[in-house]
Amino acid sequence: MDQRWENVVKPVFSDLVQVLDPLALRDRLYSNDLVTREEFQRLSHLHTKEEMTRMLLVDILPRKGKTAYDRFLDALQKTKGQEHVVEEILRPTKKDSVQNDAQKIKDLEDRLANAEAALSKQKLTTAGLRIKLGPRWYREHVLKWEMMKLREPLPLLECNPYGCVAEINGAVHLGWGNKIYWLKNGKWKEKRLETSSPIGSLIECEGNGYVINGGGFFGDRCKTISVWNNETEELELLTKIPPEYQLRHRSAVGHNGKIYFVGGFDGKKTNQVDCFDIHTKTWSEAKRTKQTRWASSLAAIDDKLFVGGGWGHSDAECFLIKEDRWVDIKPNTKEDCEWSSWNGKLVATGGHGSSNVVEMYDDSAGDWLPLPPMNKGRWEHGACATKENKLFVVGGDDVCNSLDGLRWPFGAQCFL
Known part of the structure; x- marks a missing residue:
């Protein structure tokens, strides 16, 4: 049982009986699948607020697993007239928090x-x-993983935007299925695309957004490259991808006017690396990776491409573009994580099994340094850095040990 029920809720229980609306909370928890139909009926047969509050906070919720406490607070904040109750619960713990x-x-x-x-x-x-x-940098920046306070949640039922999150013209964009979502004034806007294949990658290159249809999470072959027009909110076809480059599960990244495609799958893993020049619209083959890999993590920093992991791999490599060669680098501790270029550094977030681990690669030392973990564990999520040097993380799988099994945390987090 989460000790916060015992250490935080129990000491203020008598106060909660006075301010809590158990009927409204019951309905909210039932709609969020935190209260079962049988428990709903049992609560409905009770006659006093104290009986209902006790059953909810003492008998039912503490047995719902590790995530129940946070979901309970979230339900309170979203229940009309109950927002102030969260302050009542957390007030005694603020001193300890400091x-x-x-x-x-x-x-x-x-x-x-x-x-x-x-x-x-x-x-x-x-x-x-x-x-x-330095200590000041830690104090001012690292200790600020925050859940984004959006006016409305991301309008998705499920979302694994692996390699499909990018900042374009100052706005965070997300690709999933055949839709593009973008964040504007704290609210999500969306646009359905008339495409035959789902979005495989959404990347930024020289300030513009590029959509690769196919080749990503869904396993289709990558078929086209299109430009996202922020003004018209339309997708404009740039080029069709030649058959020899149409692989499945390819990773893509933009750098210095070129889009690099690394690895992929076509009956077997490949170490193929291909390059598309967005200005001349020409293709070329680059130096192949040392290892065959597909669905790998990929990021570009200072004329270097960093690629790691992928299905069946835990190693990592770095492509020195000017020297046209790949060198081995130390891998981070988690597989299937998302790599991002943030503040001139390579940052790895999350990983297999929905990890909340965050690490930063120090190129000069050739080693990974730990950063404070995210608030939520994530896997196959999306991440991107913004021009304000914030790291934006959204979506992914969250495997929890409760009866819910596999659930989808579509909250967005921002590393300030």
């Missing part, structure tokens, strides 16, 4: 000191590390 944040800062500063000591022994410079990972 103390916990102070301890987190101290732990992070200690971890930084250990990392610098290790680099010093290897006779590597720590100047860049201090700029990026």
Whole structure:
């Protein structure tokens, strides 16, 4: 049982009886599948607020698994007239929260000191590390994973936007199925595309958005490259992909006027790397990866392509574009994560089994450094960095141990 029921809710139970509307909360929890039909009927036969509140907070919800407490608070915030109850519950814990944040800062500063000591022994410079990972940077930026406060939730029933999230002209865009969604003024807008294949990749290159139809999560062959026109909110065909490049489960990234396609599957895994010039509309073959791979993580930073993982792989490589060669790099700790270029660094979020782990690759040291975890575990999600140096993460699978089994957390998180 989540100890917060015992440590947070129980001490304020008598106060909650006075302010809680158990009937409204019962209906909300039932609609969110946190209360079963049988439990709903049992609650309906009770006669007093105290009896109903006790059954909900003592008998039913604490037995619903690790996520029940957070879902209970979320239900309160969305129940009309009950928003203030969350403040009643959390008020006694605010002092402890401040103390916990102070301890987190101290732990992070200690971890930084250990990392610098290790680099010093290897006779590597720590100047860049201090700029990026100094205590002030941790305090002002790292301790701020926040759930995005949107005016309305993302209008999707399910969403695995792996490789399909990008900032285009200052707005975060997301591709899923045959629709594009974009965030504007805290609200999601959507556009259905007249395409024969679902969106495989949505990427940004030189300020424009490019949609690759097929080749992604759904397993179709990649067939076309189109430009997303932000003004007309229409998709304009740029080119058809030649048959020899039409592979399944390809990873794509934009860099310096070119779109790179890495790996893929066509009956077997491939190490094929192809390049499309968006200005000349010509194709060329690039140096192949050392390992065959498909559905891999891919990011571009400073004339380098970083690729890692993929089905059946936990290794990682880096393509030095100017030198036209691939070199091995140390892989991060989680497989099937999403890689992003953020603040000039490679950041890995989530991973297989819905991990909330976040790591940053320090190229000068050749090692991964831990960052504070996300609020939610995610897998096959989408992520992108914004021009404001924020890291935006959305969608993915969340495997929980409750009776719900597999559920979809379509909240969006932002790493400030």
